Amino acid sequence: MDGTLLEKMRTELRGPVIGPDDEEYGRARTVYNAMIDKKPAAVVECRDTADVMAAVDFLRENGLEPAVRGGGHSGPGLGLRDGAVTLDLSPLHGVRVDPATQTAQADGGATLGDLDHATHAFGLATPAGIMSTTGVGGLTLGGGHGYLTRKYGLSVDNLVSADVVLADGSFVAANPSEHADLFWALRGGGGNFGVVTSFDFELHPVDTVGVAITVWPLELFQDVMRWYRDFLPQAPADLYGFFASLTVPPG
Ligand SMILES: Cc1cc2nc3c(=O)[nH]c(=O)nc-3n(C[C@H](O)[C@H](O)[C@H](O)COP(=O)(O)OP(=O)(O)OC[C@H]3O[C@@H](n4cnc5c(N)ncnc54)[C@H](O)[C@@H]3O)c2cc1C
Known part of the structure; x- marks a missing residue:
């Protein structure tokens, strides 16, 4: 250039x-x-x-x-x-919560930390990921799962509408009644359909999320996975879990 x-x-x-x-x-x-x-x-x-x-x-x-x-x-x-x-889009990171409709509008460059910080003040939250610095944009467009997913679904299940700048420079709202095909594509299609400048999410009453980590040696990996596979489907939907294989330290 x-x-x-x-x-x-x-x-x-x-x-x-x-x-x-x-x-x-x-x-x-x-x-x-x-x-x-x-x-x-x-x-x-x-x-x-x-x-x-x-x-x-x-x-x-x-x-x-x-x-x-x-x-x-x-x-x-x-x-x-x-x-x-x-x-x-990182300078665009505002979040506006509407407690009356239990929805939040997050700018396209907001992080999960921005979203949680804004909604928590109202005792509300929407399913997102596990790390505060992950972007709402990439996470949502790819599906988005986290602590609240077993109870309230993926981030895309809670996406109500999105504002999108298309390749021709035009600006559209995508939701079930406007540009419904684009809305369908955004809900998991990644960053290929336009630049999303804001995301509207449905919120749910959530107070506090408790987190615990258990660490197992690599030799037990298969046993622990089998136990987890049988345990999780019948556990209450309030409980979420995920696996990570890490080298400790530093993991
Ligand atoms: C440490 C870590 C923890 C993670 N934890 C989780 C988790 O708990 N749950 C989960 O579901 N995923 C998780 N992920 C995966 C994460 O959701 C994806 O990597 C996601 O793409 C990150 O989004 P981003 O906006 O930060 O990334 P970026 O690198 O900024 O963008 C990723 C893609 O999305 C596009 N994109 C981003 N914002 C927009 C926008 N506003 N409009 C259009 N396109 C856009 C980009 O063009 C690019 O193609 C994690 C990733 C990391 C590194």
Whole structure:
């Protein structure tokens, strides 16, 4: 991406456009998985939906490739692509809770920590993942499971509506009565259908979640898995569990 194009893009957006020669470039291309070392042409820190629309238009009109980053937790680092322009949604992380309808609207770059923090104040929650720094965006678009899933379903089961910027730069609401096919695709189809600038979720009364970890040596892995397989289906839906195989320490 030549310098003139970078400069032109800067004039059309409110958020900073960070290129390879900028001091901030190293920070801007960092994702959760430290094994990822991709070099985007630029990273755009989107400040609002207008920035997302302007960026999508600019990339399309100038034949540039996009990548979208929410929380940056994707294992293969899908929020970055070599030579593409990353639309970084992390500045868009507000959450608005409506206690009357028991719903929450989370911006496209919100993290699970942002979502839980906002809903917990009202004694409410929606199923999401186990780590506060994971993005609502990538997690929800991929399905989303966590502590509340056995009782209240996946994150996508609780998705009521989504605001989406499409590849032609247009803005649509996707829900069961508007753009229902897009809504269907968003609920598990990953980040391939547009840039989601906000997610509306149904909330449920949740007070406190208790967490415990049991650690077993690797030789018992099969026994513990078999026990878990038989135990969990008949356990109350309040109970959730998952496996991780870790090297300890540091795990
Ligand atoms: C430590 C850790 C713990 C995890 N725990 C859980 C868990 O408990 N439950 C669970 O279900 N998953 C879990 N995951 C997996 C996680 O949900 C996925 O990696 C998910 O893609 C991360 O989303 P992100 O927004 O942080 O990632 P990103 O890397 O930012 O994005 C991942 C993909 O989603 C797209 N995307 C993100 N936001 C948007 C948006 N607003 N609009 C359009 N596309 C978007 C990106 O383009 C990219 O393709 C975990 C991952 C890690 C690393």
